[in-house]
Amino acid sequence: MKSQQTSSQLFDFKNLDKTSIFTIAIIFIILYLWHLGLYPLINPDEGRYAEIPREMLVNKNFITPYLNGVEYFEKPALQYWITAFFMYIFGENEFAMRLFPALCALGGIYLTGYLATKMFNRQTGFLASIIIGSSFLYLIIGSLNILDMAISFFITLSMVSYYQFSTTLKSKYLYIFYASMAFGTLTKGLIAIVLTFAIIFCYCLLTKNLKLLLKSISLIGILIFLVICVPWFYLVCKDNPDFFYFFFIHEHFLRYLTKVHDRYQPFYFFIPCIILGIFPWTGFFISSLLSKSPKRTWYKFITNPHRHKYIYLCLWFSIIFVFYSMSDSKLVPYIVPCLMPIAILISRHLNHISYQTTKIKIALFINAFISLLIIVALIVTAIKSDFISLEEFIFSGSFIILVLFISNLIIFISWYKYKNFSQIIAIYAISAILFSFSLQPVITQVAQHRTGKEIAQVVNILKTKDTLIISYKDYLQDLPFYTKSRIAIYDYLGELEFGSKHDSGQGWFFNKEEFLSTWQQNPHAILVVPQKYKQECLTELNDENAVIYFETNKYLIITHN
Secondary structure (H helix, E strand, O other), X not given: OHHHHHHHHHHOHHHOOHHHHHHHHHHHHHHHHOOOOOOOOXXXXXXXXXXXXXXXHXXXXXXXXXXXXXXXXXXXXXXXXXXXXXXXXXXXXXXXXXXXXXXXXXXXXXXXXXXXXXXXXXHHHHHHHHHHHOOHHHHHHHOOOOOHXXXXXXXXXXXXXXXXXXXXXXXHHHHHHHHHHHHHHHHHOOHHHHHHHHHHHHHHHHOOOHHHHHHOOOHHHHHHHHHHHHHHHHHHHHHOOOHHHXXXXXXXXXXXXXXXXXXOOOHHHHHHHHHHHOOOOHHXXXXXXXXXXXHHHHHHHHOOOOHXXXXXXXHHHHHHHHHHHHOOOOOHHHHHHHHHHHHHHHHHHHOOOOOXXXXXXXXXXXXXXXXXXXXXXXXXXXXXXXXXXXXXXXXXXXXXXXXXXXXXXXXXXXXXXXXXXXHHHHHHHHHHHHHHHHHHHHHHHHHHHOOOHHHHHHHHHHOOOOOOEEEEOOOXXXXXXXXXXXXXXXXXXXXXXXXXXXHHHOOOEEXXXXXXXXXXXXXXXXXXXXXXXXXXXXXXXXXXXXXXXXEOOOEEEEEEO
């Protein structure tokens, strides 16, 4: 009886004062903002999504996105605009580049807690916000200048506002729903419409509430959507007649249905992404799926007064998960919008397993096992990799290993000595936040391994206003950003293939003859060459005046003597 009372007191957030809530909020704000400018851009994505808004500011053209001087139509422009604004305010630096995704992540934490509170209670909402905010994948994606956290935020805003509309029938929530879909469309395209409408359609169908679906069709809401979306799409299509086919056909249907982007992964690809992505709360997620009596569990579900809420959350997760799993183009960040409903479901689950010792033990052992895998993976990486020294590993990995080891040790001792589930959850929340802070040095090491900043800094020392920078059979996405220069490219197209065929690409993409001619005629040319092409490049140049000015384990710079 005593442990039961302790449990209820810990989770009774009605007694939680504003100071405590404010303290947690400040912790997450610090967690997501403090490190944004501490490490260089990570290629390829961060370099790309930093350079496009930089070129918008330079060219004063906010309609047609350009990447390295050529048209780039793979994504809409909303995040480019906001990043350009932050760049204008804070300067052309890593902090400005990552600020919008970080703010979207913080917004997603708030929305997750808000929805869980509205669905259930303050206790569920508060814990759900801690779970999502301290989840491994969510923090990583919220720390990078890519589009996935922004689209995740707008999908979450759509789902939260629609749920509020379904329970109150207040038009303001429906208008927010349409507006958030519009902003999502301006962030990453039609996916913001397809996923949200698929979820609410299935929800209305399964709950036999087709009247709600009909009420969701709002002329004012559609007008709001069109007012937000149509102007940019109209203007960019007007200036670029080939935009419509490339963006809507190539980048949506062909990308989803074919292997045109060479990103094919097996159907089960996102399962380990979810398992690791929700860590250190994975064990509780898996334990929530286990049941000794499926029939009894199903009966409890259909008689549960909250079943419509569970249906909403499960559809939110499963439709997005299945949709991306069926795609022929898969990347880890795609699955981020699935994490919010999982966080709420885990939080709700934690309110009901205080005395289910078997499920608690399973959760603890699963989390401990994943912790062990992470520790082993870090050690193996340190031993086998050629880009991190022992000293760097000790600096970047020791804290995370200590957090994982000590937190699991304390959790097991506390459980077997006191059997106080509330205490266990409190320790998990603290260790999860510490784990999140410990990730920053690891992110820094990855960034230093996957950035072109060092090469760019050397190029900046060498170049003059007449210098032509040529990238040899490769394209370092952040090289234009850090050098503030357009890069000529030899024997490589990649994502620039579409833009290279336009007038803007003429004279900047070389074949062998053009490359050698340009090198011989331009004494100020600088070559940036991947290490794997070093000997091939020197052989092709066959120039005794060509010298290796600077060299790393990944790239080298060749100049004229």
